[in-house]
Amino acid sequence: MLRPIMFVGTGSDVGKSVITAGFCRIFKQDGYHPAPFKAQNMSLNSYVTADGLEMGRAQVVQAEAAGISCQSDMNPVLLKPTSDKSSQVILNGKPVGNQSAYEYFMANDRRELFASVKETYDRLAAKYSPIVLEGAGSISELNLKHRDITNLRMAAHAGAATYLIGDIDKGGVFGSIYGTIALLTEEERACMKGIIINKFRGDGRLFEDGKRMLEDLTKLPVVGILPYFRDIHIEQEDSVSLDSKYRKSVTGRVNVAVVLLRRLSNFTDFDRLENDPRVNLFYSHDPSEIAKADIVIVPGSKNTIEDMLAIKNNGVAKAITEAHKAGKTVIGICGGYQILGTGIADPSQVEGSIESIPGLGILPVSTVLKREKTTLQCSFSFLKSDVAGKGYEIHMGDTEVSGAESPVALLGDGRKDGYYLSDKTWGTYIHGILDNDHVIDHLLAPYTSEAPGHRMSFQEFKEQQYNKLAHLIRANVDMDQIYSSLRN
Known part of the structure; x- marks a missing residue:
């Protein structure tokens, strides 16, 4: 048995999620039975467990790295922003309503929520060792610390050996690390066991003087200097990526x-x-760039009606319809599928005050948003393929074919999901449908005769990346010092 370990940050996007995944893989390789845990996650990237519960994808990635199935106990609170000021709150895998940031963070001291989170952690810790915890944002937000359910209050409950991650690529690493440690209370400092410098460009030996200076300033060891890398592909949590x-x-x-x-x-x-390798994929809200694409994908959205309104106002909607008229491929996934239809209605005001809006009219389907959320994993056959595909659904709407027209089934297993207009125009609720190689080959077929060549499965590819990440961490972090802190 090892005591838990926790990775916290000087701020957001310093690499906590990826480093947590790397340590999950290291502990698995070393014969332990680790599991990830993040008490509260704020992200629009989510996933559905086998029992139909929703959780943040970052902890799904970390569970994969640990070699175990994901479960909602690994991320008991998920906040999915619906606007700049409010979020849908997912508690233990189920939505419990929308709250403004003030209501969620300020209206009470969240004692009951923290108690629930601790119970969830204890349940997980009874089955796995070590638990690899991830913090959120900065650990030194003085105005929020007494309401914290994610960072050092969680570390203290778990008894976790805690390591601070600083991103040197952002600049100001001395100020951010020293300031973070200086603002901690004595009780909080007692949790801290060391510092990891992340995203160092160049020869790490050039930072030896800086390493000693940080250790003198903070009285904590710098246990590792991780290099900036571009050749290891781990799913990112935040849209800033x-x-x-x-x-x-x-x-x-x-x-x-x-x-x-x-x-x-x-x-x-x-x-x-x-x-x-056959693809150049890019994200854009520039109509002129979208017009140059061979394939246009309208992705999922947490606020489909507002996004529909936004793309009508910025010219993107016209670019999508023009691409369709020009014979290019246009597909929609989840909220994007709804956008491609004739209209979206929200009579219960699930997303906001706008009760209906016309869609792009590319697919003859219409959607009514509902309060009940569909969350499930699914297997499917795409069109007439006999290759089994896998994916998952997360949506709060029912989509029906408009008028008397009979739909051409997108899925070949009798399910009603999606609408297939042609090889170049279709929509589906299934997230992860493009993780399946035969679907990608169908999508690219009109534009390239290049064979994909030998390729490993997506799961094999991800396993390779987790192993590469673990190797990188082992080569640049004092693992003896890490293990020593977990055995004390």
Whole structure:
């Protein structure tokens, strides 16, 4: 048995999720039975467990790295932003309503919620060792710390050896690390066991003087300096990672534009497609760039009606319909499927005050949003393929064919999901449909005769990436010091 370990940060997007995944894989390789845990996650990237419960994808990735099935206990609270000021709250895998940021963070001290989170953690800790916890944002938000259910209050409950991660690529690493430690109470400092510098460019030996200075300032050991890497592909949690994907069309490959919606959800739907050597995939809300694409994908959205209104106002809607008229491929996934239809109605005001809005009219389907959320894993056969596919559904709407027209089934297993208009125009509720190679080959067939060649399965690819990440961490982190802190 090892005591739990926790990775916290000087701020958001410093690499906590990826490093947590890497340590989950290391502990698995070393013969332990680890499991990830993040008390509260804020993300539009979510997943559905085998028992139909919703959780953040970051903990799904970490569970994969640990070699275990994901379960909602690994992420008991998930906040899915519906606007700049409110979020849908998912508690223990089920939605419990929408709350404004003030209502959620300020209206009470969240004692009951923290008690529930601790019970969930204890349940998980009874089955796995070590638990690899991930913090959220910065651990030194003075105005919120007494309401914290995710960072050092959770570390204290778990008795976790806690390591602070700082992102040197952002600049100001001395100030961010020293300031973070300086603002901790004595009780909080007692949790801290060391510092990891992340995203170092160049020869790490050049930072030896900086390492000693940080250790003198904080009285904590710098246990590792992790290099900046581009050749290891781990699913990212935050949409800020999309900044590096605002690329443009290129020659020589199939150009795939994913429409950059304001409330884009589950952008990990496109990771497999993005790593296909035949493809140049980019995200854009620029109509001129979308017009250059061979394939346009309208992705999922946490607020479909507002995103529909936004793309009508910024010219993207016209670019999508023009692409369809020009014979290019246009497909929609989940909220994107709803957008491609004739209209979206929200009589119960699930998403907001707008009760209905016309869609793009590309598919003869219409959607009514409902309060009950559909969350399930599914297996399917795509069109007439005899190859089994896997995916999952997360949506709060029912979509029906308009008028008397009979739909052509998108799925070949008798299920009603989706609408197939032609090889180049279809929509579906299934997230992860593009993780299936035969669906990708069907999508690209009109634009390239290049054979995909030998390729490993997506799961094999991910296993390779977890192992590469573990190797990188072992080579740059003092694992003896890490293990020593977990055995004390």
